[in-house]
Amino acid sequence: MLRVRFAPSPTGYLHIGSARTFIFNWLYARHNQGTMILRIDDTDVERNTQTSLDSIFDGLQWLGLGWDEFYRQSERLDLHKKLANQILASGLAYRDFTPLAVETEEKTHIEGHWISHPAMRELPREESDKRAAAGESFVVRYRVPRESREAVAFTDLVYGEQSKATADIEDFALLRSNGLPTYHMASCADDADLRMSHIIRGQDHLTNTFKHVLIFEALGVKPPQFAHLPLLIAPDGSKLSKRKHGPVVSVTTYRDGGFLPHTYVNFLCLLGWSPKDDREVMSRQELIDAFTLEGVNRSNATVNFTEEDPYDPKAVWLNAEHIRALPAEDLSALLLPFAREAGFDADAARMAAITPLIRERIRTLREVATAADFFFAVELPPYDSNELIPQKGDARMALAVLEKAGEILQTAEFSHDGLDAALRAGAAELKVKTGQMFQPIRVAVCGRKVAPPLFETLVVLGRETCLHRIERAIEQLPAGAIS
RNA sequence: GGCGCUAUCGUCUAACGGUUAGGACGGAGCCCUCUCAAGGCUUAAAUACGGGUUCGAUUCCCGUUAGCGCUACCA
Numbered sequence: 001m002l003r004v005r006f007a008p009s010p011t012g013y014l015h016i017g018s019a020r021t022f023i024f025n026w027l028y029a030r031h032n033q034g035t036m037i038l039r040i041d042d043t044d045v046e047r048n049t050q051t052s053l054d055s056i057f058d059g060l061q062w063l064g065l066g067w068d069e070f071y072r073q074s075e076r077l078d079l080h081k082k083l084a085n086q087i088l089a090s091g092l093a094y095r096d097f098t099p100l101a102v103e104t105e106e107k108t109h110i111e112g113h114w115i116s117h118p119a120m121r122e123l124p125r126e127e128s129d130k131r132a133a134a135g136e137s138f139v140v141r142y143r144v145p146r147e148s149r150e151a152v153a154f155t156d157l158v159y160g161e162q163s164k165a166t167a168d169i170e171d172f173a174l175l176r177s178n179g180l181p182t183y184h185m186a187s188c189a190d191d192a193d194l195r196m197s198h199i200i201r202g203q204d205h206l207t208n209t210f211k212h213v214l215i216f217e218a219l220g221v222k223p224p225q226f227a228h229l230p231l232l233i234a235p236d237g238s239k240l241s242k243r244k245h246g247p248v249v250s251v252t253t254y255r256d257g258g259f260l261p262h263t264y265v266n267f268l269c270l271l272g273w274s275p276k277d278d279r280e281v282m283s284r285q286e287l288i289d290a291f292t293l294e295g296v297n298r299s300n301a302t303v304n305f306t307e308e309d310p311y312d313p314k315a316v317w318l319n320a321e322h323i324r325a326l327p328a329e330d331l332s333a334l335l336l337p338f339a340r341e342a343g344f345d346a347d348a349a350r351m352a353a354i355t356p357l358i359r360e361r362i363r364t365l366r367e368v369a370t371a372a373d374f375f376f377a378v379e380l381p382p383y384d385s386n387e388l389i390p391q392k393g394d395a396r397m398a399l400a401v402l403e404k405a406g407e408i409l410q411t412a413e414f415s416h417d418g419l420d421a422a423l424r425a426g427a428a429e430l431k432v433k434t435g436q437m438f439q440p441i442r443v444a445v446c447g448r449k450v451a452p453p454l455f456e457t458l459v460v461l462g463r464e465t466c467l468h469r470i471e472r473a474i475e476q477l478p479a480g481a482i483s
Numbered sequence: 484g485g486c487g488c489u490a491u492c493g494u495c496u497a498a499c500g501g502u503u504a505g506g507a508c509g510g511a512g513c514c515c516u517c518u519c520a521a522g523g524c525u526u527a528a529a530u531a532c533g534g535g536u537u538c539g540a541u542u543c544c545c546g547u548u549a550g551c552g553c554u555a556c557c558a
Contacts, residue, residue: 009558044557100556107555114554139556159488168486168554176556183558207487207553230489230551237550267495270507274496278506297496300551304494304508314495314508324521361520423517438517450519 002034014059258366444473
């Protein structure tokens with residue numbers, strides 16, 4: 001049975017890279033009818049925060065993918081300690097009584113790399129037991145088998161055969177002097193106990209994996225399969241950090257920016273993975289069907305953002321694609337909260353009427369604020385009355401057009417075809433081009449030149465509002481035009 | 484410093500050792516058109532560098548360079 005896990009530690013908000021790790025695990029589980037496990041790796045009590053935990057759940061809930069089993073490492077400490085002591089008892093680990101201060105002092109002075117404290121490593125068992133019994137504090141270190149073994153090896157499902165000389169692996173800690181397990185110990189103990197079949201995680205753990213293989217072996221457990229993912233980096237090549245790159249690294253930034261959860265999933269999949277067949281806009285099911293570890297590549301991927309714009313242009317495009325693919329009713333429901341947030345007096349019915357008109361013109365849900373404002377406004381905000389003047393026309397033409405429009409709209413049938421016929425006839429009568437006819441009307445009712453198609457817009461706005469706004473527009477025309 | 488990983492258009496990526504090095508985003512241009520979008524078409528843009536191996540390297544090997552990761556009683 002295939003079992004995978006996402007194991008964030010609650011020491012910060014949910015990061016874009018973590019979200020991708022979650023998604024890849026989830027996809028792998030669903031593709032193979034496996035089990036997706038969420039495990040909170042909260043063994044570092046000093047750094048854990050509730051805010052961070054909330055942010056992780058917030059983000060994961062927004063993604064909407066879910067998980068099958070849930071664990072918290074802090075509730076499993078007994079298991080970690082038990083297994084660590086089991087390794088100590090078997091002689092594969094030893095107590096290191098070097099005081100923390102001395103140790104950090106030493107390490108900073110060592111050129112090259114630190115491997116172990118020979119004196120502690122060779123300490124006879126009886127003396128070790130005696131000092132421990134006397135209450136002296138110690139950390140439990142794994143005794144890397146440098147004498148009996150040349151190297152540690154494993155096959156990474158993404159990076160291939162990996163091998164590292166035992167001479168280059170330091171005697172890492174299993175238990176801290178406060179008795180709590182280290183990350184390596186807790187993680188492997190749980191992975192073993194929860195019978196994980198695959199560990200899919202960031203490439204920053206690739207070199208840690210040699211230590212993990214050693215722990216699994218010490219536990220007498222066959223190591224799971226490993227698959228490491230290339231890292232997500234900033235445009236300048238540095239790793240994404242909140243301090244340096246701000247909110248771009250947080251999942252909630254995309255949520256609040258009006259991205260669909262699925263867009264985010266789709267976008268993240270394209271960073272470091274490819275279906276190899278040029279498909280990019282994919283549904284959730286298509287992603288599940290296409291996802292394989294063979295499709296994951298090995299080089300880091302840049303999230304393309306700038307200081308002015310935190311959103312990757314490709315994500316924006318993908319979002320527009322998915323917005324257009326949404327049934328109008330669904331889109332309308334998603335748009336409603338963003339419209340209200342923008343301060344519009346929006347109700348479901350009105351939003352539903354407007355949605356088809358802006359659906360192809362917005363790339364994020366948030367853009368409803370700028371795309372649909374004039375539909376909700378009671379009075380149009382002030383605009384430049386020069387905009388009322390048509391191309392190759394003048395204020396007189398604008399006045400004539402607006403007066404004619406006012407006249408027509410009194411009696412015209414308020415439907416796309418009715419308005420189309422009536423307004424085109426009006427243009428012919430005034431001997432102006434249709435564009436010259438439509439622009440003043442558009443500006444009069446929308447307050448700007450860029451807006452959805454005119455007839456549909458007029459229909460949604462309604463006769464009364466249209467006539468009122470045209471009257472107001474006429475009042476704003478330069479006095480000279482009215483002669 | 485040591486160890487490890489990586490290197491194709493600006494970005495994301497494709498290419499059983501044999502392709503005019505493909506696609507997408509973004510850019511530019513044209514078409515469509517009541518504006519804006521959407522859509523269609525066109526276009527600029529890449530194999531880090533140096534050596535091998537081979538009839539032939541983006542692809543395999545070595546080196547250089549660059550970037551990243553690990554090197555904690557953080558995860």
